[in-house]
Amino acid sequence: MHHIYETLVNAVRAEYLSGEQDYPWIIGFSGGKDSTLVAQLVFAALMDISPSRLNRKVHLIANDTLVESPLVVSHLMQSLQEIETGALIHDLPLKVATTTPELAHTFWHLLIGKGYPSPNQQMRWCTDRLKIQPTSRYIREQVTANGAAIILLGVRRNESEVRRRRIDSYQNDADSSLSPHNSLVGAYIYRPIVDLTTDEVWELLSSFPPAWGGDNSRLVKLYRDAAGGECPIVLSQEDAPGCGTNSSRFGCWTCTVVEKDRSLQGFVDSGNVQYAPLIDFRDWLKEIRNDQTLRQSRRRSGKITVANGRLVPGPFTVAARQMILERLQATEKAYGARLISDAEIEAIHRAWAEDLIQQNQREYISE
Ligand code: SF4
Incomplete structure (x- = not known):
């Protein structure tokens, strides 16, 4: 495990120092396991770079739909606070920000103000307004200010594909590490943990505490109590197959797209x-x-x-x-x-x- 962690931190470090322009990095942070690992790798990489070379700004952004599951929101806010304090202590060029939907687009304004029927599979009016637009707006602002921006996502291939690629003799440089975003012009995607399996993610999180302090036990507990799953940061409708389905257990607490809110129910069942x-x-x-x-x-x-x-x-x-x-x-x-x-x-x-x-x-x- 130590070897994998070190390789990942080194790869992130090299990517940070690469390129002629220091386009900002934007980490899409949901507080879930995958984006926590990405944040952790970036933090460790930044600490490993001499201050004179820390010229690229890193933004860690979390989106708050304002109807987040209360389980997630308290963990998310605490994590943001810890990361922000850690970055300040170590004098890293890392800024923490939270995006929210515009007042005209909040869940309550549309449902109760305008009378939109509660969202379902056929009429899922919420994902775009609550999740995609606020994050996209932040990214677009960075693209406009800097000419381009690089978004770091904790997305991973599915497990069988990871295995297949490894059998085909895994070569990281077969792909460029950056790919253009489908709909956000000037934004590029970097996926530092794309080839990890779920087990590896958990093993790394439990073996390596984050460099900003503390450990990942709160995260582990959250997953255990909420029966797993997560709602990753969402940048387009294609990125959101899990949003509002039973595979996304960390969605909005108001989500009527799912049959049952299994994560909250899991919490109530365990005495909350x-x-x-x-x-x-x-x-x-x-x-x-x-x-x-x-x-x-x-x-x-x-x-x-x-x-x-x-x-x-x-x-x-x-x-x-x-x-x-x-x-x-x-x-x-x-x-x-x-x-x-x-x-x-x-x-x-x-x-x-x-x-x-x-x-x-x-x-x-x-x-
Ligand atoms: S979790 Fe449910 S309510 Fe929230 S944005 Fe996704 S589909 Fe909509």
Whole structure:
């Protein structure tokens, strides 16, 4: 294991020092095992470079959907804090940042303010707005400021492919270490742990504590209690096959795309009953989605949609949206912590007022 770790740190170190331009590195950090290992390798590599050669800026960015599973968010925030402090102590050019969706695109604003029906497989309106756009915006800003940026991801090939490649005599330089990003012009992807197996990732994390301090026991416990899985940083719809499926157990706590929130349920089952109100709310939200009495016949644009001779229901009615907000606020009380911000509530009230004014105008015109 020692040999693998050293080889990986050396490869990251060499990559950092390569290239004529010091385009910034951006580490997509989810707090899960893969991106933690990447962050750890980068940190160790930076510590191994003399200060005069630390000319490339490294950004470690985490995205907070504002409806993150509470299990993940506390681990994530603690990790960010530890990394930031470590970078400060060792005087490394590493900046920690959190991205969030715009107020107009938060889960609550779209669901309760605009009445979007809770997301499902056919209408997954959330991934782009909650995850892809905030991260992409940060990357684009860096590309604009520096001419290009390199994104470090903890993605890995699937296990059988790793084995096959190793049998085919593994050669790292068969691929260039950077590949252009599909949709973000000027952004390149670097995947430092692409050829590791899941077992190797765990072995490395448990054998080598992060250079910023502490160890990875909180991470190990999180996975154990939440029954594994993770929701990696998401940069495009193709990157997100696991987002909102049962293989992603660390998604939003509100996710109605999955049948059951297995990670939170796992926590409740292991005695953390404080999360039970969140599960109840999510289950209820999923249940009411297709209740026609809670949906408008018209879309917000005023149009009526008919498919296969049947009316396609529009958004939740304003009365239903009010009911959802009330239930969410009751859930907050039962849970004992905020689940929606004051800014979101204000934006929701404005969206209701706009919709009611438009509905009244339509009725007035048709009379
Ligand atoms: S975890 Fe679920 S709710 Fe969150 S962005 Fe993914 S699909 Fe949407």
